[in-house]
Amino acid sequence: MAEKKTVLVRIKRQLAPDQKPYWEEFELTWRPFMNVIILLRDIAERPVTREGKVTTPVAFDANCLEEVCGACAMRINGKARQACSALVDQLEQPIRLEPLTKFPVVRDLFVDRSRMFENLKRMKAWVPIDGTYHLGEGPRIAPEVQQRAYPLSRCITCGNCLEVCPQVNERSDFVGAAIINQVRLFNLHPTGAMHKRERLDAVMGPGGVHDCANAQNCVKACPKGIPLVESISEVNRDAIRQAIFGWLFG
Amino acid sequence: MTASGTSTSHREYFWRKLHSFTGIFPIGAFLAEHFWSNSYALVSVEKYNEVSRGLQTIPWRVPLEALLIWLPILFHGGYGVYLWWKGKSNVLDYPWMANWMYTLQRWTGLVAFVFIGWHVYTERFLTQGKSTYADVERALSDPLYFWLYIVGIVATSFHLGNGIWNFLCKWGIATSARAQRGAAWFGALVGVTFTAVGLAIVLGVRFDWKPFEFYTLPRQ
Numbered sequence: 246m247a248e249k250k251t252v253l254v255r256i257k258r259q260l261a262p263d264q265k266p267y268w269e270e271f272e273l274t275w276r277p278f279m280n281v282i283i284l285l286r287d288i289a290e291r292p293v294t295r296e297g298k299v300t301t302p303v304a305f306d307a308n309c310l311e312e313v314c315g316a317c318a319m320r321i322n323g324k325a326r327q328a329c330s331a332l333v334d335q336l337e338q339p340i341r342l343e344p345l346t347k348f349p350v351v352r353d354l355f356v357d358r359s360r361m362f363e364n365l366k367r368m369k370a371w372v373p374i375d376g377t378y379h380l381g382e383g384p385r386i387a388p389e390v391q392q393r394a395y396p397l398s399r400c401i402t403c404g405n406c407l408e409v410c411p412q413v414n415e416r417s418d419f420v421g422a423a424i425i426n427q428v429r430l431f432n433l434h435p436t437g438a439m440h441k442r443e444r445l446d447a448v449m450g451p452g453g454v455h456d457c458a459n460a461q462n463c464v465k466a467c468p469k470g471i472p473l474v475e476s477i478s479e480v481n482r483d484a485i486r487q488a489i490f491g492w493l494f495g
Numbered sequence: 496m497t498a499s500g501t502s503t504s505h506r507e508y509f510w511r512k513l514h515s516f517t518g519i520f521p522i523g524a525f526l527a528e529h530f531w532s533n534s535y536a537l538v539s540v541e542k543y544n545e546v547s548r549g550l551q552t553i554p555w556r557v558p559l560e561a562l563l564i565w566l567p568i569l570f571h572g573g574y575g576v577y578l579w580w581k582g583k584s585n586v587l588d589y590p591w592m593a594n595w596m597y598t599l600q601r602w603t604g605l606v607a608f609v610f611i612g613w614h615v616y617t618e619r620f621l622t623q624g625k626s627t628y629a630d631v632e633r634a635l636s637d638p639l640y641f642w643l644y645i646v647g648i649v650a651t652s653f654h655l656g657n658g659i660w661n662f663l664c665k666w667g668i669a670t671s672a673r674a675q676r677g678a679a680w681f682g683a684l685v686g687v688t689f690t691a692v693g694l695a696i697v698l699g700v701r702f703d704w705k706p707f708e709f710y711t712l713p714r715q
Contacts, residue, residue, distance in 0.1 A: 409588075449503070455508045455511040461594070474675065475671055488509075
């Protein structure tokens with residue numbers, strides 16, 4: 246009979262935000278089509294380390310399991326990616342799992358990504374339509390604009406682009422590619438364009454588009470294939486135009 | 496530079512844009528002029544000294560030097576050190592081409608800043624602004640100085656070439672992936688050209704190589 250195949254995995258664990266991280270190693274039974282989420286669920290079913298020590302299940306964040314929610318972003322073998330689309334058979338063993346480093350750890354692989362939401366608000370990356378009366382229908386969007394906007398709208402706020410960005414770190418408050426891409430998306434929208442000026446004003450503020458230094462890692466790490474570099478460059482162009490001509494001609 | 500009367504501070508935005516702009520003008524433009532004038536070393540000693548003397552005796556020399564060379568370089572280099580400190584390279588985790596360029600841009604900037612500081616001190620101030628071919632030749636006969644020049648020229652040329660690519664991307668002049676690829680080739684061309692010309696000058700002086708001397712000689 247064939248030998249039972251196993252999967253070796255090392256996980257960086259941390260019990261609480263203020264506690265020291267430590268590593269634990271697990272050896273699991275291999276299963277066909279196993280991905281990192283299945284692997285973590287198997288550990289939860291039987292939380293025993295490789296040395297036979299009984300431990301706690303590994304905490305992680307996940308929802309959709311099909312790469313559209315963004316929740317399960319983590320560092321897998323040193324690279325930021327989604328756990329749901331990381332197939333065990335394609336990973337070098339022992340598989341190393343670590344939480345994202347650019348966000349505060351809540352527990353184990355579970356991080357708090359709320360700063361992305363705060364930054365979306367700060368950069369006014371939404372269309373404000375709430376009011377005291379019905380505004381009616383918005384303007385129609387030309388198919389050509391729809392086609393340009395759709396890829397930008399696929400952002401799942403997973404945070405991979407922030408994780409891989411050398412400009413996002415504790416010495417800088419750069420909001421990151423995802424947020425600037427949303428600024429572009431809402432400036433492109435005919436209703437959103439009514440607030441383009443305010444949005445560009447925000448994006449020239451602290452942590453804004455000028456903090457990008459063109460390392461272009463974001464576009465490589467994006468699981469949704471969003472043209473992030475192009476988005477940053479377009480926002481840069483609109484911003485510099487507003488900065489120069491706004492100053493010259495009011 | 497408050498565009499729409501809000502309280503958002505645009506101070507950092509302004510300094511960033513000024514930093515990126517000064518790298519091209521006047522610093523990049525001056526480097527082009529500097530390599531051009533020094534290329535006379537490849538023509539003849541007399542021609543080199545004549546051109547140097549001409550530049551050294553322009554009117555308003557010190558204010559022009561201060562405004563177009565020293566101040567921009569001090570600002571670009573000083574603010575650049577701050578930017579170098581603010582970024583945290585991760586090229587070992589993510590060894591992608593543009594990420595290498597990002598890391599090299601920071602380190603070549605630092606090398607170039609130190610080299611230029613030393614170069615200005617030895618060739619501009621120690622010679623009282625009256626440097627001649629003989630001064631340069633003496634400096635380059637020292638192997639340490641020779642290699643410092645090689646490193647300095649390669650770092651500075653790379654920094655300018657890659658900086659032009661950065662500038663074109665970051666000012667929204669080259670936005671699409673295709674345009675940015677074109678801009679990268681253009682930047683590479685500038686970098687390689689400056690490296691080649693700079694090294695030719697240093698080697699020309701060091702080994703008394705005068706490839707453009709022919710037309711200074713009398714007709715046979």
